[in-house]
Each structure stands twice: as structure tokens, then as C-alpha cells.
Amino acid sequence: MRTAYSPDQIRTAESALMAGLPAGTLMQRAAAGLAVVCARLLTGAHGRVYGSRVTVLTGSGDNGGDALYAGARLARRGARVVAVLAGSRTHEAGLAALRAAGGRTVAFTEEESLGLVGDADLVLDGLVGIGGGGALREPYATLAKATADTPALVVAVDVPSGVDSGTGCVEGPAVKAHVTVTFGAYKTALFVDPGATRAGMVELVDIGLRPHLPEPEVVAPADGDVAALLPRPSAESDKYRRGVVGIVAGSDTYTGAAVLSAGGAVRAGAGMVRFASSAEPVRLVRARWPEVVTTILDTTSEVSLDAIGRVQAWVVGPGMGTGPEAHALARAVLAADVPVLVDADGLSVVAADRALLRRKAPTLITPHAGELSRLLGVPRERIEARRLEHVRRAADELGVTVLLKGSTTLIAETGRPVRAITTGTPWLATGGTGDVLSGIAGAFLAGGLSGYDAASCAAHVHGLAARVAARGGVPGSGEAPIAALDVADALPEALRTL
Ligand SMILES: NC(=O)C1=CN([C@@H]2O[C@H](COP(=O)(O)OP(=O)(O)OC[C@H]3O[C@@H](n4cnc5c(N)ncnc54)[C@H](O)[C@@H]3O)[C@@H](O)[C@H]2O)[C@@H](O)CC1
């Protein structure tokens, strides 16, 4: 499990560690690690460090100090290093070290500075780190914008400047890094979008902080963590003991969601999938997934789920519509005493009647930002800008486990660290992939995982399956667009890698 911390948590741990060390030790450790990563990147891209052009964007705090010391180390290896001094002051010892190593410094002027960013092989972003707050002021904002256009490798020091290290929020221009070298521990922003996307690949440099770190705010499970949680059959298993998932999805208008959700559940390894809906989705699910046991629901009379058979967990919502019949169905499912996952149209129904979520058995909801917007009465853009805050708020206010979909997926449950899932690929941004996710998570719920674990494992393997599908199963080949059903079909191969 990779663990991430707020700036306050990092500062407290740093103070405890620094108390037993000579002044400046941590910055030297940080700068040494940073220089090693930069040297490796330069060698990879240009064959050598010697003669390469490095531009150091230097802010007024210790983040600038780290960057200057790393620049000095690269200058000693023959790199041509120029530091753009953008702050009202500059870390003095770092500046002296860079100059002593043969590096140059220039005061910020727009034309020269942008030229240095555009002409570099590597740009080191040492404008602000965990001391940053609010939108970047000038001239930092201009420099941050320029990192988007340069052909150079962009390496962010600790966090990309312009990204709030504690929340992942981006309020104005921000550095777009290929690699972020972070010190001591991951910062929350490195797992949470929009910040996470700005960070690129993240490299952690150990500076000895680990023994001083508290409980993390956010955690990102690794493949091994997910593999350890996944339900696996044993010799004693039969289809019922492995877990039966019931899916109530689709309508005569929206039939595809039903096929996709059922497919996610079948391919994720449910013991059995029961599916109930109106005649047309039932016909299509049977045609695509003959292993699913189906029931045609008569929605003209009072809804009863008894005819469908026993299940260990329900999925309700994808493509079911939002009218009175859908409402009655959602009410019936949520009255059951087993875990329920509510997705898509089911979320619109509960947004209009939040009392439906007051139940004893566990509930997992899987909204994207638009659906969460309706549930919380908060504009979608605000949720997208402040994803961590809103996923936590939803879990607290609604008393359920919340999986918030997006380029990185967040899972919140009151009293637990938020889990961030970063396995996905932008190819997942296509219609119907969320329906597949609901089936996967439903299968894991039925297999006995808690809502928190089922959601984490489902989002993780969903992302892996999308990558497998986009690659077409041929390692080393390029990627291609995927359809939602490809994600379901790639699940076995993704699960085999765990
Ligand atoms: N504390 C420690 O023990 C260590 C800290 N390290 C480095 O120190 C950094 C933190 O250093 P600082 O606390 O000096 O803070 P930073 O260097 O991150 O930023 C503070 C400076 O940025 C300015 N600033 C803040 N927000 C701004 C904005 N929106 N626009 C323009 N300027 C803005 C502030 O006025 C202040 O001068 C870490 O991110 C890390 O890089 C590392 O050297 C490892 C050890």
C-alpha cells in the first residue's frame, strides 16, 4: 500500500526527524536523490549528463533550495545549469552551492526565462512545494504555463508547483511534469486528480521520514494488496458459497447497461449471476451471457424480489431509468438485508429520495462527478476541482461507502483513509465502462468483501483490464481505443497478473 500525507503531517514528521540530525541533512538527502533521478533521465534521453542543458526554476523557499542543490550536483557532472531566480528571495546556501559548481543564475525576465525553459533538455520545477498556497502568483504562473510547451523533460521537485499538495486542487496555471521526485513520503496531491495527472510518474526519495509518519490520509493499493484481498475459490467452494450477485439493471430503452453490468460480474468471478429486468434486456443478457440466470420482472404489480432467488449482494441502477417503476425497484432492492451497490440511474433515484440509503446492511454507491453533484447538491465543476473533499463529505453525509469515478478513482468510508486507484487509462473514458465496473464490484461484494474492499479491488482490476484491452494483449505494442465490453472480456487476463 503506498501511503500519502498532508503537508501538516509531513512537517510534523520532518521536525521530529530533524531534531536528531545536523541542520541541512534532510535537504542534502532530498537533493542527492533528486539529482540521481535527473541524471538517469538525462542519460536515458541523451546518453549523458555532461553537456546537457538544465534550467532550474527557483522559488523563494526550501523547494527552491532542493532544486538549487540538485542543480549543483548536475553541474559538477558537466551539465550546463542555469537557475532562473523567480522569488523575492532565494535559498542562499543552495545558490552558493550552484555557483561554486559552475552553474549560472539569471533574474527573471520573461523573454530570457521562457527561452531557457524552451531550450533546455531538462527543466527542474523548484518554484513551490508543500509551502505553496492558492493560485501561483507571477512570475511563477508564467513559468508554470511554459512547462506545458517545452520539449524538455519536466521534473517537479516534491510536488508540481501550482498543485495544492494537501488536496490535489489546481486553482490556476500549474506545472505539468513528466516526473515528480517527492521526498520522505507521498503527498496527498500525488494520488488525487487534478493534481495527480500533473505529477506524471512519481519517484519517492527516502530521507528517513518513515518512522515518524502518522496514519496516512490517502492510500493507493498496489497489485499485491489487491491480490491478497480478492475472493478465490477453494476445494470446498460451490457456486452458492462463492457468492451469488443479483443485478437489477436495464430497461426497454437502455439495454446495453444490463449486458455490460452482467458481463463485469460474470468475468470478475461471481459464483452465480442472477439478472432481473424487463423482457428486452433479459433477452439480450441471455444471448450474450448464457451463464446468467434471468427473471423477467412484472413492474405493473407490486415489486417483489422473491421470484429472483437468494443473493449475497445486489447491484441496482445501470440503465434502469428514473421513473416511478425504477423508484419502486430501487426501493425493493434497498430494503434487502444484504449489501447493495447503487450506480447510474439508481443514483438519480436515491438523489430524489435520500431516505432510501438509510438501511442496516452495507451500501456502496459508485457515482461519477455528475451523479455525485445531484446527490450532494453541489455543482459538478466544484466536485471535479475538489474531489477528495467531496468524496469524504458524501461518505459522511450519506453514511455509505462512496466510489467516485474519474481519471483517478477515490473510495471513501467514514473513519478509513481514502483509497486512490490509479491503474486506469484515459481509454476508459468511453460509454458503458462504468456499467462493467458495477458488475465487478457486485461480484466482489457477493464474494464476501466489504464495500470498501470490493470497491477498491473492482476499480483496480477494472483499470488493469482496460490497459490489457487497450494493448490488445500484445506486450510492447501500442494502444488502441477500447469498447466497454472489451474491458469485461479482458478481466480474466488482468486477474491472472495479480
Ligand atoms: N522541511 C524539511 O525538512 C524538508 C523540506 N524540503 C523541501 O522544502 C519544501 C517546503 O519548503 P518551504 O516550507 O520553504 O515552502 P516552499 O518552498 O514550498 O514554498 C514557500 C514559498 O513559496 C511562496 N509561495 C507560496 N505559495 C505561493 C504562490 N501561490 N505563488 C507564489 N509563491 C508562493 C511563499 O511565499 C514562500 O516563499 C518541500 O516541498 C521540500 O521541497 C526538503 O528539502 C526535504 C526536507
Ligand SMILES: Nc1ncnc2c1ncn2[C@@H]1O[C@H](COP(=O)(O)OP(=O)(O)O)[C@@H](O)[C@H]1O
Ligand atoms: N480520463 C480517464 N482516465 C482513466 N479512467 C477514466 C477516465 N475517464 C473515465 N474513467 C473511468 O471510466 C469509467 C467511466 O464510468 P462512467 O462515467 O460511469 O461511464 P458510463 O456511465 O458510460 O458507464 C469509470 O470507471 C472512470 O473511473
Ligand SMILES: [K+]
Ligand atoms: K515544485
